[in-house]
Amino acid sequence: MNGSTNSSRVAIIGAGVSGLTCGVVFAERKVIPWALATYKVLVDLTKDPGSGVSMIELRQYCRAGKIPIPEWAAPFVISTEVEKSFTVFYTGLSLNVPHMDTTIYLDYLVNRFQKAGGSINPNVRFEELEDVDPKFNLVINCAGIGARELAHDIDLEPHRGQVAIVPKIDNLKCAIVCDDAPLMYAIPRTNDCVFGGTNDVSNDLAANPATTTAIVDECSRVLKIDNPRVLNERVGLRPFRKSGVRLECGKRRDGRTVIHNYGHGGSGFTLSWGCAETVFSFSSSAE
Numbered sequence: 001m002n003g004s005t006n007s008s009r010v011a012i013i014g015a016g017v018s019g020l021t022c023g024v025v026f027a028e029r030k031v032i033p034w035a036l037a038t039y040k041v042l043v044d045l046t047k048d049p050g051s052g053v054s055m056i057e058l059r060q061y062c063r064a065g066k067i068p069i070p071e072w073a074a075p076f077v078i079s080t081e082v083e084k085s086f087t088v089f090y091t092g093l094s095l096n097v098p099h100m101d102t103t104i105y106l107d108y109l110v111n112r113f114q115k116a117g118g119s120i121n122p123n124v125r126f127e128e129l130e131d132v133d134p135k136f137n138l139v140i141n142c143a144g145i146g147a148r149e150l151a152h153d154i155d156l157e158p159h160r161g162q163v164a165i166v167p168k169i170d171n172l173k174c175a176i177v178c179d180d181a182p183l184m185y186a187i188p189r190t191n192d193c194v195f196g197g198t199n200d201v202s203n204d205l206a207a208n209p210a211t212t213t214a215i216v217d218e219c220s221r222v223l224k225i226d227n228p229r230v231l232n233e234r235v236g237l238r239p240f241r242k243s244g245v246r247l248e249c250g251k252r253r254d255g256r257t258v259i260h261n262y263g264h265g266g267s268g269f270t271l272s273w274g275c276a277e278t279v280f281s282f283s284s285s286a287e
């Protein structure tokens with residue numbers, strides 16, 4: 001995908017959430033005020049029904065003991081006494097968080113990027129960063145797990161996640177999450193509900209039917225409902241980087257500037273606007 005700042009032509013490798021968010025920030029920078037934190041951006045987006053972003057109550061449970069409240073979460077906590085009868089869990093807390101319905105949100109980013117003058121070239125796969133057309137003087141690497149080969153980064157590993165898509169669940173208005181093994185979550189979306197999940201080091205993109213059954217069984221048990229029918233099974237690879245997100249500016253072998261923005265693991269959506277803002281600030285100082 002490509003866009004432009006005032007004087008530069010910019011190529012972004014990857015049109016996933018990181019690449020698209022960088023695209024929007026770059027393409028709109030002329031008209032949008034500089035500094036907006038990710039949370040504020042998402043809260044603002046809830047006012048746009050077409051964005052797929054809405055505020056949702058997230059009920060985070062644990063299977064044993066008392067759930068710790070991380071410092072960052074304190075301002076968003078609604079209650080530490082969550083409804084107990086709703087699930088089989090006993091302790092948890094509830095938070096008010098933005099929810100991005102990915103079936104809507106990525107298309108929203110695509111439309112917004114294109115409206116601001118950016119363009120997307122689908123089906124382009126680069127072997128090397130230097131393969132990007134020389135007319136682009138800045139390259140932003142948002143290749144996700146693809147950066148393992150593209151940036152020769154062996155620190156990256158695919159954390160495979162499988163989910164089952166089921167019909168909307170009656171009366172399920174909040175997201176239910178339990179990170180203790182077995183990982184379990186039920187996230188209501190506009191038109192359906194996502195049941196999860198798994199997290200294993202693997203790059204196998206094929207859905208495993210036995211895993212789907214286990215996910216649906218556990219979610220139904222927790223929600224105290226009969227097993228719903230499965231509309232779809234999905235597998236994604238979280239681009240996990242052992243040494244953390246790579247968000248840095250460097251030079252390619254041909255001397256052109258590259259800004260790396262990958263390795264967000266299971267937090268790519270959560271970090272997307274903040275990272276895109278940092279990428280943009282790097283680009284200003286690189287010019």
Ligand SMILES: Cc1cc2nc3c(=O)[nH]c(=O)nc-3n(C[C@H](O)[C@H](O)[C@H](O)COP(=O)(O)OP(=O)(O)OC[C@H]3O[C@@H](n4cnc5c(N)ncnc54)[C@H](O)[C@@H]3O)c2cc1C
Nearest residue numbers: 014016017018125126143144146161236266267268269270
């Ligand atoms: C089951 C599951 C649940 C998740 N839940 C959450 C959640 O609740 N909250 C959250 O924040 N995150 C969550 N994540 C993680 C989130 O989905 C990822 O962190 C995010 O999608 C990463 O986005 P990205 O744009 O960096 O990479 P990607 O989405 O992988 O996009 C990379 C793009 O680059 C392209 N590309 C790669 N290599 C090349 C190349 N050589 N040349 C050209 N193009 C290339 C790819 O085709 C792709 O389009 C979840 C992930 C999974 C699997």
